[in-house]
Amino acid sequence: MSKFTRSDFxxxxxxxxxxxxxxxxxxxxARADFISDDKHxxxxxxxxxxIQATMExxxxxxxxxxxxxxxxxxxxxxxxxxxxxxxxxxxxxLNDVIRGLVMTLNYSYGVRTIYxxxxxxxxxxxxxxxxxxxxxPDFVSNLHTxxxxxxxxxxxxxxxxxxxxxxxxxKVNVLFVIGGDGTLRGAQEIVAEVSSRNLxxxxxxxxxxxxxxxxxxDKSFGFxxxxxxxxxxxRCAHSEAKGYPNGxxxxxxxxxxxxxxxxxxxxxxxxVNYVLIPEVPFNLEGKNGLLKCLENRLSGRxxxxxxxxxxxxxxxxxxxxxxxxxxxNAKFGDIxxxxxxxxxxxxxxxxxxxxxxxIDPSYVIRSVPASPQDAIYCLRLAQNAVHAAMAGxxxxxxxxxxxxxxxxxxxxxxxxxxxxxxxxxxxxTVLEATGQPAEFK
Numbered sequence: 131m132s133k134f135t136r137s138d139f140x141x142x143x144x145x146x147x148x149x150x151x152x153x154x155x156x157x158x159x160a161r162a163d164f165i166s167d168d169k170h171x172x173x174x175x176x177x178x179x180x181i182q183a184t185m186e187x188x189x190x191x192x193x194x195x196x197x198x199x200x201x202x203x204x205x206x207x208x209x210x211x212x213x214x215x216x217x218x219x220x221x222x223x224l225n226d227v228i229r230g231l232v233m234t235l236n237y238s239y240g241v242r243t244i245y246x247x248x249x250x251x252x253x254x255x256x257x258x259x260x261x262x263x264x265x266x267p268d269f270v271s272n273l274h275t276x277x278x279x280x281x282x283x284x285x286x287x288x289x290x291x292x293x294x295x296x297x298x299x300x301k302v303n304v305l306f307v308i309g310g311d312g313t314l315r316g317a318q319e320i321v322a323e324v325s326s327r328n329l330x331x332x333x334x335x336x337x338x339x340x341x342x343x344x345x346x347x348d349k350s351f352g353f354x355x356x357x358x359x360x361x362x363x364x365r366c367a368h369s370e371a372k373g374y375p376n377g378x379x380x381x382x383x384x385x386x387x388x389x390x391x392x393x394x395x396x397x398x399x400x401x402v403n404y405v406l407i408p409e410v411p412f413n414l415e416g417k418n419g420l421l422k423c424l425e426n427r428l429s430g431r432x433x434x435x436x437x438x439x440x441x442x443x444x445x446x447x448x449x450x451x452x453x454x455x456x457x458x459n460a461k462f463g464d465i466x467x468x469x470x471x472x473x474x475x476x477x478x479x480x481x482x483x484x485x486x487x488x489i490d491p492s493y494v495i496r497s498v499p500a501s502p503q504d505a506i507y508c509l510r511l512a513q514n515a516v517h518a519a520m521a522g523x524x525x526x527x528x529x530x531x532x533x534x535x536x537x538x539x540x541x542x543x544x545x546x547x548x549x550x551x552x553x554x555x556x557x558x559t560v561l562e563a564t565g566q567p568a569e570f571k
Contacts, residue, residue: 134174134542139194141537144330144522147202151520152239154201165198172196172534197514197528197535204522205303207239212519213302214265215247216279217309217316221340222355223500223508224308225273225280230512231306232270239520245300250284251316254293262300274505277497290319297331304332304519310339311544314527318540321525332519335527335540336511340496343388343547346538347529351508353391355501356384360395363491364437368401371433374485378424378434378473382466382490385439386459389550392439393560403427403434404566408441409550410557412570414472420570421476428484438465440492466490510535
């Protein structure tokens with residue numbers, strides 16, 4: 131883990147909280163305490179050896195602020211106006227988060243004006259011609275049954291000045307931003323522009339990444355639904371592979387920089403023979419290359435299932451290193467069709483007929499409704515985002531760490547992408563489950 135101090139986890143506040151929370155009577159009846167910034171905290175590193183070493187040095191362990199309702203609010207609910215925006219790729223649970231935000235704002239705090247910003251950050255810019263929506267409990271009541279985002283989405287940056295101009299025009303006090311690391315960096319730019327104008331606008335992020343690759347979080351919403359749906363595709367590939375002589379089922383799953391979905395899907399189904407992820411480079415050729423291993427597998431068992439993450443094997447393709455996508459990320463080659471062609475070419479060259487079936491379920495997986503467990507997580511994130519915003523916190527995201535819901539500065543979760551460790555327990559579990567070699571070299 132990186133060397134952080136407690137100050138790295140301090141959450142910005144817009145000012146002193148002076149209004150009494152409307153949740154006070156409910157929590158009094160339930161004999162439940164409000165959350166205190168200083169009293170209720172979670173250890174950043176809860177390993178015994180780390181805690182012992184820290185205390186032996188006379189230092190205080192680094193801790194993170196707990197999420198939850200505060201006794202005093204910065205914003206007066208009856209005078210608060212909120213906005214919600216979703217950015218980046220679709221992900222299971224987006225509608226659940228939107229619904230949770232609206233329901234909590236309306237019923238828990240009495241906030242009546244909630245704007246839905248259409249099509250990501252584009253929705254703030256008038257020249258795109260998108261119409262801003264009013265989000266009400268009636269409008270969002272059944273959103274959780276649908277996949278996608280009712281607000282739509284887009285990729286790419288927009289002018290922070292124009293976005294803040296729109297917030298001022300709408301008299302927005304709180305902006306909820308739902309998106310991945312690029313979106314959250316955009317939120318940081320909004321915070322900087324808001325601060326430069328000395329405005330009191332809270333910006334709260336709800337992290338969204340289907341790849342589960344944001345740092346210092348147990349998981350991101352939508353991930354469990356994604357790999358559960360991925361398992362369905364893997365099982366179909368297994369059936370196809372077994373149904374034909376020398377059958378090969380090839381499945382491409384999401385994972386630009388991190389192979390969590392591919393790894394978890396392989397473990398959950400346990401019918402996968404080879405898993406290829408971005409964190410572990412592989413060779414196609416040679417006696418220990420993937421193609422030779424696949425050849426041996428078909429000779430011995432007559433079928434094989436290969437799962438490849440979209441960011442794997444990029445070193446094998448002739449990509450333009452300067453090419454960027456709409457989000458500013460390096461533009462990747464399509465590993466699925468490339469790998470399919472390489473496999474077909476290899477077996478044709480050695481005179482062995484194979485039956486290969488290629489499955490890419492990516493857009494199906496992104497668009498399905500959230501699973502029940504993910505739906506619960508989305509609601510908890512939405513509730514905690516509202517609690518933080520009404521207390522006047524800003525430039526932060528809500529997440530879960532060591533099983534506790536916490537408030538984290540945006541700067542911490544965007545410091546880098548989380549990856550599967552080739553020496554870690556998860557990858558070793560994959561190797562044991564598949565029987566594949568640690569490296570294809």
